[in-house]
Amino acid sequence: MQLLILGGTAQLGRALARAAVRAGNDVTCLARGRSGPVAQGAELVVGDRDQDAGLEAVADRTWDAVVELSSQPARVRRAVEALEAxxxxxxxxxxxxxxxxGPGDESDDVVEALVGQQWDAPEDYGAAKVACESLVRDGAGVDRTLVVRPGLIGGPEDETDRSGYWPHRMSNPVERRVLVPDALAQPVQLLDVRDLAAWLVCCLEQGVTGTFDAVGSPTTLGEVLAESAALATEVPEPVVVDATWLAEHDVSPWMGPRSLPLWLPQPDLLGLMQRSGEAARAAGLTTRPLRETLRATLADTRQRGNRPWSAGLEWTDERDLIRAARQR
Known part of the structure; x- marks a missing residue:
């Protein structure tokens, strides 16, 4: 299979290229090359898709399949118009x-598509993705299009650090303690990027079309913490604090600087972690045990060494917060 990945140098694109090469396919990745190297065995073609000529280097070939990762409608429109696949x-x-x-599946209503060709505000991300879905379906035809809607993606090379923070922190506690939110029953669906990539390759090989939610097996934040702690040489003491206390101390939820990753205190967002995923599983998606994902993510964070983290608490900040929490 002659496969073109529009992207391919960040976590999912690289994992997909790696899985496709392993399966014996010829893989080309079109990217600016700023996020990192492509997978071994894949070809990198450098191109800036924000420029009119950004696709010229791959537009003269006919592809068996194209995988589009962008959320910018302008880029997707150019790709569908320029590429033969x-x-x-x-x-x-x-x-x-x-x-x-709350819980849902692929039959649920989606938001209105973004009207413009580019988004910047985070609240427009979903609308931009809807617009891009329509562009691909309309341009390529429904019978030739697979739309995959992933939930939370984690595992090795997670640039957001949402899946890497807890196993790292449990193995590197602050004075043998770890600050955790009082939300152990909160639902979590963590999908290993390697499982998603392997399934996408199988879908391409089998000609699967349609629309699928791709999500991890249902679990809880408490299980993520417990499985992360199980990887530590010595299990640290959790210092549990509630959402009000965290907000008063400027600790953010979910991701980003000064946050507790995967913690989602907004009830109106918990449905993002409660998608059925039944259709994708019926189409062959399989997921590995949570501990295996966390173990691989921990190994990856250790291999990358000292670096700025994209999410979580700095060691000194967490130390001060733990001391404040214990003095209440």
């Missing part, structure tokens, strides 16, 4: 759904 895969997001307050 037998099949298309568009990687969307569960953020497209209009309701995120």
């Amino acid at each position: 037998a099949r298309w895969v568009y990687v969307s997001s569960v953020n497209v759904y209009a309701s995120t307050a």
Whole structure:
């Protein structure tokens, strides 16, 4: 299979290229090359898709399949118009759904598509993904298009550090303690990037079309913490604090600087972690045990060494917060 990945130098694109090469396919990645190297065995073609000529280097070939990862409608429009391919895969997001307050599946309503060709505000991300889905379906044809809506993606090479923070912190506690939110029953669906990539390759090889939510097995934040702690040489003491206390001390939820990753105190967003995923499993998606994902992520964070973290608490900040929490 002659496969073109529009992207391919960040976590999912690289994992997909790696899986496709391993399966015996010829893989080309079109990217600016700023996020890192492509997978071994894949070809990198450097191109800036924000420029009119950004696709010229790959537009003179006919592809068996194109995988589009962008969330910018302008880029997707150019790609669909310029490239010839037998099949298309568009990687969307569960953020497209209009309701995120409870469990759901692919039959749920989505938000209105973004009208413009580019988004900047975070609240427009879902609408932009809806617009991109429509561009691919309309341009390539529904019968030649696979739309995949992943939930939370984690595992090795997670640039967001959402899946890497807890195993890292449990193995590197602050004075043998770890600050954790009082939300152990909160639902979590963590999908290993390697499982998603392997499934996408199988879908391409089998000609699967349609729309699928791709999510991890249902679990809880408490299980993520417990499995992370199980990887530590010595299990640290959790210092449990509630959402009000965390907000008063300027600790953010979910991701980003000065945060507790995966913690999601907004009830109207918990549906993002409660997607059915039944259709994707019926189409062959399999997921590995949570501890295996966390173990591989911990190994990856250790291999990358000392570096700025994209999410979580700095050691000194967490130390001060733990001391404040214990003095209440």
